[in-house]
Amino acid sequence: MNTPTLFGLCAVALVGVGLYGLIVNPQPLRKILAFNLIGSGVFLLFGAIARRGATVGMGGDPVPQALLITGIVVAFSATALAVALVQRLFDEAGSVTLAPDAPARAPVEPPDA
Amino acid sequence: MPHSLSTPDVTTPGGLLLVLAVLVPFVGMLAGMVLGGRGTRRVALAILVAGLAIAIAIADALVRSGAAVVYLLGGWAPPLGVALRADGLAVVMLLAVAVVIGGIGAYARADFGTPPGVREARAPLLFWLLLLAVWGSLNLVFVSGDLFTLYVALELLTFAGVPLVSLGGSPETLRSALRYLLYALFGSVLYLLGAVLLYGAYGTLDILLLATRVHPEPVAWAAAALMTVGLLAKTALFPLHLWLPPAHAGAPAAASAVLSGLVIKGSWFLAVRLWLDVFAGVVTVPSAQTLAALGAAAILVGNIVALRQARLKLLIAYSTVAQIGYLFLMFPLAAGLAAAQLDDAAAVNGGLLQAISHATAKAAMFMAAGLVYTTLGHDRIADLRGVARALPMTLVAFALGGASLIGLPPSGGFLAKWLLVSAAITTAQWWWALVMLVGGLLTSAYVFIVVVRALAPAPEGWTPKASVPCYQQAAVLALALGSFLLGMAVFCPVDVAGIGRAVVPGIGSP
Numbered sequence: 001m002n003t004p005t006l007f008g009l010c011a012v013a014l015v016g017v018g019l020y021g022l023i024v025n026p027q028p029l030r031k032i033l034a035f036n037l038i039g040s041g042v043f044l045l046f047g048a049i050a051r052r053g054a055t056v057g058m059g060g061d062p063v064p065q066a067l068l069i070t071g072i073v074v075a076f077s078a079t080a081l082a083v084a085l086v087q088r089l090f091d092e093a094g095s096v097t098l099a100p101d102a103p104a105r106a107p108v109e110p111p112d113a
Numbered sequence: 114m115p116h117s118l119s120t121p122d123v124t125t126p127g128g129l130l131l132v133l134a135v136l137v138p139f140v141g142m143l144a145g146m147v148l149g150g151r152g153t154r155r156v157a158l159a160i161l162v163a164g165l166a167i168a169i170a171i172a173d174a175l176v177r178s179g180a181a182v183v184y185l186l187g188g189w190a191p192p193l194g195v196a197l198r199a200d201g202l203a204v205v206m207l208l209a210v211a212v213v214i215g216g217i218g219a220y221a222r223a224d225f226g227t228p229p230g231v232r233e234a235r236a237p238l239l240f241w242l243l244l245l246a247v248w249g250s251l252n253l254v255f256v257s258g259d260l261f262t263l264y265v266a267l268e269l270l271t272f273a274g275v276p277l278v279s280l281g282g283s284p285e286t287l288r289s290a291l292r293y294l295l296y297a298l299f300g301s302v303l304y305l306l307g308a309v310l311l312y313g314a315y316g317t318l319d320i321l322l323l324a325t326r327v328h329p330e331p332v333a334w335a336a337a338a339l340m341t342v343g344l345l346a347k348t349a350l351f352p353l354h355l356w357l358p359p360a361h362a363g364a365p366a367a368a369s370a371v372l373s374g375l376v377i378k379g380s381w382f383l384a385v386r387l388w389l390d391v392f393a394g395v396v397t398v399p400s401a402q403t404l405a406a407l408g409a410a411a412i413l414v415g416n417i418v419a420l421r422q423a424r425l426k427l428l429i430a431y432s433t434v435a436q437i438g439y440l441f442l443m444f445p446l447a448a449g450l451a452a453a454q455l456d457d458a459a460a461v462n463g464g465l466l467q468a469i470s471h472a473t474a475k476a477a478m479f480m481a482a483g484l485v486y487t488t489l490g491h492d493r494i495a496d497l498r499g500v501a502r503a504l505p506m507t508l509v510a511f512a513l514g515g516a517s518l519i520g521l522p523p524s525g526g527f528l529a530k531w532l533l534v535s536a537a538i539t540t541a542q543w544w545w546a547l548v549m550l551v552g553g554l555l556t557s558a559y560v561f562i563v564v565v566r567a568l569a570p571a572p573e574g575w576t577p578k579a580s581v582p583c584y585q586q587a588a589v590l591a592l593a594l595g596s597f598l599l600g601m602a603v604f605c606p607v608d609v610a611g612i613g614r615a616v617v618p619g620i621g622s623p
Contacts (some may be wrong), residue, residue, distance in 0.1 A: 015306065022299055031295050038302045042309055049313035064312060067261050071305060074268045078298055081272060085279070085291045093284035098292055 007048035014041030028089075028096050032082045039075040043068055122191060127174030128184030131197040131256045134167050134207060138249030142242050150233040154226065157241040161218045164248065168204075168211040172609070175204045181613025183258075191319035196258035198320075200613035202465060203255040206382060209469040210255075212595065213374055213476050214248050219588040220480045221367035223581070236280050240368065246273035247371055254379045260308040260318040260391075263383055264301065267347065271297040274376040277368040278360045289360040296346050296356045300380070303343030307336040323391050333395045340387055341404070347380035350437055351411035358430040366483020369426065373433045374476035378468050381440050388444055389461065390614075398452060401445040409548040411438030416555035420562075425482045425492035428559060429475070435552060436471045436518060440464055442533055442545050449540030458611050459539070463532030465610050466602065470525025473596035474514035480589045481511040485567075490578040494563060499571030506586040508567050510593035515560030517596040520553045525599025 014037055021034030050064035090096050141160035145153035174182050181200040190196070199207065221244070225237040250273055253266035271294065279290035312318055314333065315326040327333045349357040361373045388396055415435030422428040443464030450457040484507045485500055486492045501508050517524035520531075530549055537546040 022295075028291055028295070035295070035298045035302060038306075042302060042306045045306070046309045046312075049309065053313070053316065064309075067312075070261070070265065074265060075302075077272065078268065078294075078301075081275065082291065082294050082298070085275070085287060085294060088279075088282075089284060089287040089291060092282070092287060098288060098295075 004048040004052040007044055007051070011041045011045035011048060014038070014044060016041075026098065028082070028086050028098055032079060032086070035082075036075065036079060039071075043071060046071070122185065122196065123183065124185050124188070125174075125178060125180070125183045127171065127178075127182050128197070130167055130171045130174060131182060131184045131199055132186075134164070134171060134252045134256065135197075135249055137164055137167060138245045138252065142245040142249065145238075145242055145245065149238065151227050153238050153241045154222070157245055158218060158222065160245060161215050165211040165215055168207045171199055172204050172208055175199065175201065175612055176609065179612060191259065192317040192322055195262060196319065197256045198258040198613075199256045201608070201610040202382075202385070202461070202614065204612075205465060205469070205610050206255045206378070207252060209472055210248065210251050210375055210378075213472050213592065214244065214371075216473075216588050216592040216595075217367055217370050217374075217476055217480070218244065220370075220483075220585050223585050224365065224367055224483070236365075239276060240280060240365075243273050243277050243368075244371060247277070247376060251375060251379050254382060258320055260311065260320065260323070263386075264305050264308060267304065267380060267383065268301055270376060270379045271301065271347070274372055277372055278364050280365055280368055281363065283363075285359070286363040289356070289363050293356045293360045296349075296353065300343040300346035303339045303346070307338075307340035307343065310336040310339070320386065320391055324393065327392065327395050329395050329397075333392065337387065337392045337395055337400075341384060344380045344384040344387075345407070348377050348384065348437060348440075349434065350407050350441055351414055351434065352407070354411065354415070354434045354437070357434055358427055361430040361433060361479075362424070362426040366426075366480050366486065369430075369479040369483075370476035373430065373479055374472040377433070377437065378472060381437070381468065384441075385443075385461075385464065389447060389457075393451070396448070398445060398448050401448040405442050405445045405545060408438040408441030409545065411435060411441075412548055412552040413438075413555075416552055416559070420555065420559050423494060425485060425494055425497070425563065426479070428494065428563070429478050429482055432478075432518060432556065432559070433471075433475055435556070436467075436475070439467050439530070439533070439549065439552070440471075442537075442549065443467075445542060446533060446536040446540060446545065449542060450536060453540060455539070458608060459532045460536040462608070462610050463529050463536060466525055466529035466532065466599065470517050470529055470596045470599050473592050473599065474517040474524075474526065477510050477589050477593035477596065478514040478518075480585075480592070481507045481514070484581050484585060484589065487579050487581055488577045494566055497563065497566040498569040499575050499577075500567035501569075502571055503577045504581070504586065506583075506590050507581075508564065510586070510590040511567075512560070512564050513590075513593040513597040515556070515564070517593075517599070519557045519560060520549075523600035524597045525602070526596070528600040528603055 018034045018037030022031050025031055046064045046068050050060040053061035086096050141156050145156040181198050184197040186195045225240045227234050227237050250266050250269035257263045257266055275290050275294045278293055279286045310332055317323055346353045361369050412435045415431050419428050419431035443460045446460035447457040450460055484504055488503050517526040520526040534546045534549055
């Protein structure tokens with residue numbers, strides 16, 4: 001087994017674990033982490049593809065690497081937005097459950113108490 | 114395989130307009146952010162006019178040249194560079210979005226003004242900035258020529274759409290926004306995985322080059338499946354629609370109109386691009402049938418659940434779930450026509466018209482619901498008495514929009530469903546025609562319920578809670594009228610949507 005194949009298999013495992021977590025875990029924060037796992041898997045796969053597509057004498061195909069950087073930036077902003085939403089939801093509702101009919105619990109510290 | 118690429122890889126006259134169509138909304142957004150306060154709305158309204166002019170200029174360039182408008186960024190041709198391309202499909206969507214955004218902007222002028230005595234308010238500032246961001250991202254989705262730029266455009270669209278859901282800032286809207294974002298991220302990461310696989314297998318992400326290189330083999334099937342599922346999650350096709358109703362119903366009316374009318378069309382458009390242009394030779398008729406079966410389920414489930422809603426905005430949101438179903442019926446019809454060596458224009462135009470008439474009608478209906486809410490102080494369907502007296506124009510607009518969703522002539526919805534039904538008959542897929550007719554009946558039931566309740570006379574001594582400005586009602590009516598008269602597109606002398614589409618062999622052809 002050569003190195004790109006090994007990395008490719010690792011990527012597949014990451015994507016699989018991440019997908020499982022994203023679908024099965026009820027907690028938003030864990031879902032966000034699972035999304036990042038899938039993202040890492042995709043980026044690793046892209047890196048392996050860059051290595052495999054390299055011409056003789058080059059370390060890698062530069063196009064996937066350029067796209068990778070953009071992808072990482074996008075995934076980072078997505079995570080930041082999601083975490084900000086979770087934080088805000090916790091501030092407003094006192095819990096971060098995604099259940100549609102979640103009982104509106106009182107905030108942890110009632111204002112002006 | 115024989116391929117005729119209808120677009121040469123050179124910048125065509127008017128190509129720079131494509132850059133402007135993407136850049137101008139984003140420049141407006143940045144300028145609005147810098148100016149802040151009342152300046153934001155002024156900038157946004159100016160950009161709405163400028164953007165509409167740009168869209169019209171692009172349409173003019175397209176019709177004049179009779180071929181796709183192309184711009185090569187930096188003068189580098191694909192596969193080395195990145196191209197922006199606008200064929201007929203893209204230009205029609207550009208125009209429709211510019212018109213709908215204009216209508217929503219006119220409506221939102223009253224709802225999202227900075228209150229007197231305050232220098233800057235959070236919701237108005239964010240709304241105008243996000244409106245421009247949604248518009249710029251949608252334009253980028255329509256004109257992008259390669260799959261990675263499309264990925265970035267889709268993400269921009271999500272990042273602009275999610276905060277619109279939670280403009281109100283209540284826990285429920287934050288929860289719907291978060292749920293929407295998680296669905297969208299799931300969708301985009303699957304899409305990216307598919308794009309990565311395609312690059313690994315074929316060494317390019319340019320749509321036209323890919324169309325000539327893909328072959329029906331496992332890696333192309335896997336990529337097509339991953340990307341399609343990802344886009345379905347973003348478009349909220351049944352059974353991935355669970356995020357949509359609370360998100361669209363909880364947002365302020367103008368934001369709901371943007372989300373329901375426009376944002377979901379971005380990922381749908383990309384699915385059309387993939388299935389018709391990139392994977393035309395890869396996807397099979399059974400896979401297209403699966404997609405349409407999901408669409409049919411969406412039509413039935415969405416409409417029935419809409420009938421059972423007690424609140425007007427939720428009813429309209431579930432109606433969106435159903436109407437998304439119609440958008441996916443075009444895939445087996447286009448595939449069937451192509452397999453029979455016939456022109457697939459009927460199915461494609463039907464789908465496109467459905468998208469546009471739904472965008473205009475649904476935006477009008479959500480804004481009408483917003484006006485009803487302002488006037489009555491609630492939107493319970495059982496208690497809509499007096500709306501006809503207080504808001505006659507708005508009720509007419511709601512009815513016209515509803516007529517377009519049902520598919521009454523001469524509305525855009527009628528022409529769309531007519532084209533789709535006749536394509537279904539031509540390709541001997543009568544069951545899709547049946548679904549469309551049943552869907553139309555169910556739609557008419559809930560539209561009539563709302564209109565009849567709203568026509569009931571108001572109780573003695575009842576006065577509206579608040580009065581709404583006339584131009585808001587006029588904006589809603591204009592959009593609804595546009596949707597209702599869209600069926601007149603049948604008299605359009607040229608098949609605008611067909612201009613510059615790459616001719617690739619369809620399913621089943623050698």
